[in-house]
Amino acid sequence: xxxxxxxxxxxxxxxxxxxxxxxxxxxxxxxxxxxxxxxxxxxxxxxxxxxxxxxxxxxxxxxxxxxxxxxxxxxxxxxxxxxxxxxxxxxxxxxxxxxxxxxxxxxxxxxxxxxxxxxxxxxxxxxxxxxxxxxxxxxxxxxxxxxxxxxxxxxxxxxxxxxxxxxxxxxxxxxxxxxxxxxxxxxxxxxxxxxxxxxxxxxxxxxxxxxxxxxxxxxxxxxxxxxxxxxxxxxxxxxxxxxxxxxxxxxxxxxxxxxxxxxxxxxxxxxxxxxxxxxxxxxxxxxxxxxxxxxxxxxxxxxxxxxxxxxxxxxxxxxxxxxxx
Amino acid sequence: xxxxxxxxxxxxxxxxxxxxxxxxxxxxxxxxxxxxxxxxxxxxxxxxxxxxxxxxxxxxxxxxxxxxxxxxxxxxxxxxxxxxxxxxxxxxxxxxxxxxxxxxxxxxxxxxxxxxxxxxxxxxxxxxxxxxxxxxxxxxxxxxxxxxxxxxxxxxxxxxxxxxxxxxxxxxxxxxxxxxxxxxxxxxxxxxxxxxxxxxxxxxxxxxxxxxxxxxxxxxxxxxxxxxxxxxxxxxxxxxxxxxxxxxxxxxxxxxxxxxxxxxxxxxxxxxxxxxxxxxxxxxxxxxxxxxxxxxxxxxxxxxxxxxxxxxxxxxxxxxxxxxx
Numbered sequence: 170x171x172x173x174x175x176x177x178x179x180x181x182x183x184x185x186x187x188x189x190x191x192x193x194x195x196x197x198x199x200x201x202x203x204x205x206x207x208x209x210x211x212x213x214x215x216x217x218x219x220x221x222x223x224x225x226x227x228x229x230x231x232x233x234x235x236x237x238x239x240x241x242x243x244x245x246x247x248x249x250x251x252x253x254x255x256x257x258x259x260x261x262x263x264x265x266x267x268x269x270x271x272x273x274x275x276x277x278x279x280x281x282x283x284x285x286x287x288x289x290x291x292x293x294x295x296x297x298x299x300x301x302x303x304x305x306x307x308x309x310x311x312x313x314x315x316x317x318x319x320x321x322x323x324x325x326x327x328x329x330x331x332x333x334x335x336x337x338x339x340x341x342x343x344x345x346x347x348x349x350x351x352x353x354x355x356x357x358x359x360x361x362x363x364x365x366x367x368x369x370x371x372x373x374x375x376x377x378x379x380x381x382x383x384x385x386x387x388x389x390x391x392x393x394x395x396x397x398x399x400x401x402x403x404x405x406x407x408x409x410x411x412x413x414x415x416x417x418x419x420x421x422x423x424x425x426x427x428x429x430x431x432x433x434x435x436x437x438x439x440x441x442x443x444x445x446x447x448x449x450x451x452x453x454x455x456x457x458x459x460x461x462x463x464x465x466x467x468x469x470x471x472x473x474x475x476x477x478x479x480x481x482x483x484x485x486x487x488x489x490x491x492x493x494x
Numbered sequence: 495x496x497x498x499x500x501x502x503x504x505x506x507x508x509x510x511x512x513x514x515x516x517x518x519x520x521x522x523x524x525x526x527x528x529x530x531x532x533x534x535x536x537x538x539x540x541x542x543x544x545x546x547x548x549x550x551x552x553x554x555x556x557x558x559x560x561x562x563x564x565x566x567x568x569x570x571x572x573x574x575x576x577x578x579x580x581x582x583x584x585x586x587x588x589x590x591x592x593x594x595x596x597x598x599x600x601x602x603x604x605x606x607x608x609x610x611x612x613x614x615x616x617x618x619x620x621x622x623x624x625x626x627x628x629x630x631x632x633x634x635x636x637x638x639x640x641x642x643x644x645x646x647x648x649x650x651x652x653x654x655x656x657x658x659x660x661x662x663x664x665x666x667x668x669x670x671x672x673x674x675x676x677x678x679x680x681x682x683x684x685x686x687x688x689x690x691x692x693x694x695x696x697x698x699x700x701x702x703x704x705x706x707x708x709x710x711x712x713x714x715x716x717x718x719x720x721x722x723x724x725x726x727x728x729x730x731x732x733x734x735x736x737x738x739x740x741x742x743x744x745x746x747x748x749x750x751x752x753x754x755x756x757x758x759x760x761x762x763x764x765x766x767x768x769x770x771x772x773x774x775x776x777x778x779x780x781x782x783x784x785x786x787x788x789x790x791x792x793x794x795x796x797x798x799x800x801x802x803x804x805x806x807x808x809x810x811x812x813x814x815x816x817x818x819x
Contacts, residue, residue: 389740398763403750413744421741424758425728431756433749438723 170228173218177411178480182215183473190263198266199240203251205258205472206233206284207479207488209317212410222255230258235283241266253283260469260492278454279461285318285487286450286461289436293404294322295446296439297380298330301402301432306331308377311368313387315356316343318462318487319404322450323380324353325459332378335371337387351460365390384408385416392420395429403433407480462486467493495553498543502736503805507540508798515588523591524565528576530583530797531558531609532804532813537735547580555583560608566591578608585794585817603779604786610643610812611775611786614761618729619647620771621764622705623655626727626757631656633702636693638712640681641668643787643812644729647775648705649678650784657703660696662712676785690715709733710741717745720754728758732805787811792818 171184193199211232214220222231238250243266246252252269256262272283285291297319298304310327314320315336324334324347336347336356347356355371357364368390375396381388382405395401409416424431453459463486466475472490479488496509518524536557539545547556563575568591571577577594581587597608610616622644623629635652639645640661649659649672661672661681672681680696682689693715700721706713707730720726734741749756778784788811791800797815804813 406747406750409747415742415744416746417740417742418746419738419740421743422731422734424756425731426758426760428758428760428763430758431749433751433753433755435751435753438753 170215170218170230173228174216178212178215178477180473180477185470190261193240193242193263196243196265197241197263198238198243198246198269199261199263200236200252200254200256200269201239201494202234202236202256202260202262202469202492204235204281204284205469205490205492206235206288207466207472207476207490208232208289209405209407209410209480211476212407212480216411224257231255232258233284233289234262235272235280236262236269238269246271251280251283253288258469258472275451278451279463281463281465281487281489281491282454282461284489285463286322286454286459287447290318290487291322291450292439292443292446293436294319294326294380295450296434296436296442297402297404298323298326299446300439300442301434302378302380302400304330304332304378308332309335309372309375310378310380311335311337311372311376311391312380312382313337313359313391314382314405314407315347315351315353316462316486317382320380320382321347321351321462321486322459323404325351325453326450327378327380328352328354329453329458335368335376337368337383346462350462352458359387365393369394378402380404382407385418389418389420392418392423392429395423395427397427399427399429401429401431403431411480464488466490495540495543495555498553499541503537503540503802505798505802510795515586518565518567518588521568521590522566522588523563523568523571523594524586524588525561525577525579525581525594526564526819527559527561527581527585527587527794527817529560529606529609530794530815530817531560531613532791532797532801532815533557533614534730534732534735534805536801537732537805541736549582556580557583558609558614559587560597560605561587561594563594571596576605576608578613583794583797600776603776604788606788606790606812606814606816607779607786609814610788611647611779611784612772615643615812616647616775617764617768617771618761619644619651619705620775621759621761621767622727622729623648623651624771625764625767626759627703627705627725629655629657629703633657634660634697634700635703635705636660636662636697636701636716637705637707638662638684638716639707639730639732640672640676640678641787641811642707645705645707646672646676646787646811647784648729650676650778651774652703652705653677653679654778654783660693660701662693662708671787675787677783684712690718694719703727705729707732710743714743714745717743717748717754720748720752723753723755726754726756728756736805789813791815 174182234256235253251272304327310332316338344356379401384406499507559581576597629652635657641663661678669681709731
């Protein structure tokens with residue numbers, strides 16, 4: 170990044186540099202980046218230049234990618250292998266071979282799916298629906314950011330569990346796609362002036378279980394509609410990542426008066442579920458019950474604009490940047 | 495009540511009336527009210543004249559009481575029996591005998607304890623500490639409104655479970671009593687200008703488990719200090735009962751970033767625990783590990799002022815009104 174963003178992240182906060190990679194040492198591999206994952210969780214690190222990896226302190230972004238090994242000095246990898254892992258936003262990435270996780274090539278499944286439905290997003294959705302909320306047959310389940318990659322998968326997983334699934338998304342086009350393409354029972358546009366009334370109608374006045382990705386604007390009316398002993402999985406607060414303002418909830422009292430459970434969760438507390446989640450997600454894809462939706466931007470130089478667009482929630486499903494040669 | 499309160503409940507909102515009770519029919523009993531329970535949960539009903547009992551719609555308060563049977567036309571009760579139950583704030587109460595639950599007279603235990611440590615307050619504390627939060631040995635446990643009846647018992651129960659117990663109360667006198675009389679490890683005054691720093695110091699920077707009775711002013715700094723995967727039992731929001739303002743939490747994000755669980759709970763979802771809770775609480779009292787603290791006001795005409803005082807959090811422990819003949 171060129172500088173720490175003033176307030177909102179903008180394209181001017183990014184810069185592109187060209188440099189020479191060192192030649193490989195034993196145990197290292199060279200990877201051609203094919204897909205870069207544009208994830209909301211990066212925003213907080215971009216804003217603060219602080220993250221789990223020390224490179225953040227220099228403003229170097231560390232995100233998720235899928236790539237192809239083009240050179241290897243480690244027996245575990247060979248040229249032509251597809252891998253994923255954490256990486257800088259670079260066209261080429263070299264490093265210890267153990268940093269790259271070899272991927273299975275599945276017929277009919279795009280490799281970028283390993284950044285979404287078969288990657289962290291899919292696992293995040295699976296954990297929320299299965300472990301945190303434990304969605305049950307016949308329940309009314311809502312999910313915010315339903316057109317986003319995690320929300321889209323969460324809704325489809327809840328549907329597989331027999332729930333009535335109502336999404337919340339921004340804009341009528343998105344909502345239509347969430348119903349027609351992802352198979353949700355309904356999707357409510359939070360930009361509509363009568364959003365809260367529409368939501369209440371779509372859930373018949375009562376929500377059993379909710380998967381939150383956004384923040385107050387969705388969570389507050391949802392709280393107001395929660396049934397007694399309802400469960401809320403708190404997966405994201407994308408509307409609140411870019412500032413420190415207090416979060417205001419008129420219906421916070423509902424947590425008490427309806428005996429609700431609100432549980433925040435992080436993917437890295439549940440990595441033991443990765444295998445089972447991937448098996449079930451893959452089965453869902455094969456059975457046509459999980460539809461992979463992606464918004465693909467071409468070319469690394471377009472990554473900053475694509476990232477800003479994603480935060481502004483343009484497009485549908487998983488946002489990735491595709492790098493050609 | 496004389497009228498629906500404008501904003502805050504005040505003594506002027508109450509009125510006293512004298513009327514003739516109908517004579518008893520078969521299956522009914524007449525009870526002399528001995529103790530009336532002053533509970534925060536009543537405030538919302540007083541404000542709205544709406545509650546589970548239809549009398550609320552006429553502004554008639556239905557609260558908890560302990561009394562003595564003086565006449566009975568039911569074989570289950572006889573004069574001299576002590577009972578508790580829900581009742582109007584009346585000096586005499588008549589009705590179906592099944593509305594009155596017969597109490598055991600325990601040596602050394604005041605009958606008013608059945609409104610507090612051996613009643614709903616004790617059960618509420620027990621459920622939060624045992625079922626909702628599941629406090630474990632060696633954990634750091636905090637509780638707000640620590641000088642209040644529920645908070646006082648919750649802290650003592652957590653102490654019995656081997657936790658380090660830090661209370662939060664309003665005023666240095668109360669805090670001193672919470673430590674010296676109730677045996678908490680520490681108690682922090684939320685009225686102190688450096689409350690947040692004092693709290694952080696008292697918990698060594700980290701809280702494993704928290705029992706919330708009050709609201710934002712305590713919950714927000716507590717959230718900021720919660721350890722990863724910490725648990726919060728939400729039992730009350732006394733600071734927010736008297737208005738509908740949005741509840742603001744600067745550290746709400748912590749629920750997500752630290753993977754916390756916040757669970758609201760209501761006593762009537764856990765009545766199956768009443769027997770076990772009462773046995774354990776009674777054992778705690780006998781072993782000197784649970785100290786019964788009460789603020790007693792004499793005379794029914796003083797109940798409104800006592801209730802307003804209780805909301806303003808004057809006094810220590812369970813608040814009751816004692817009725818003499």
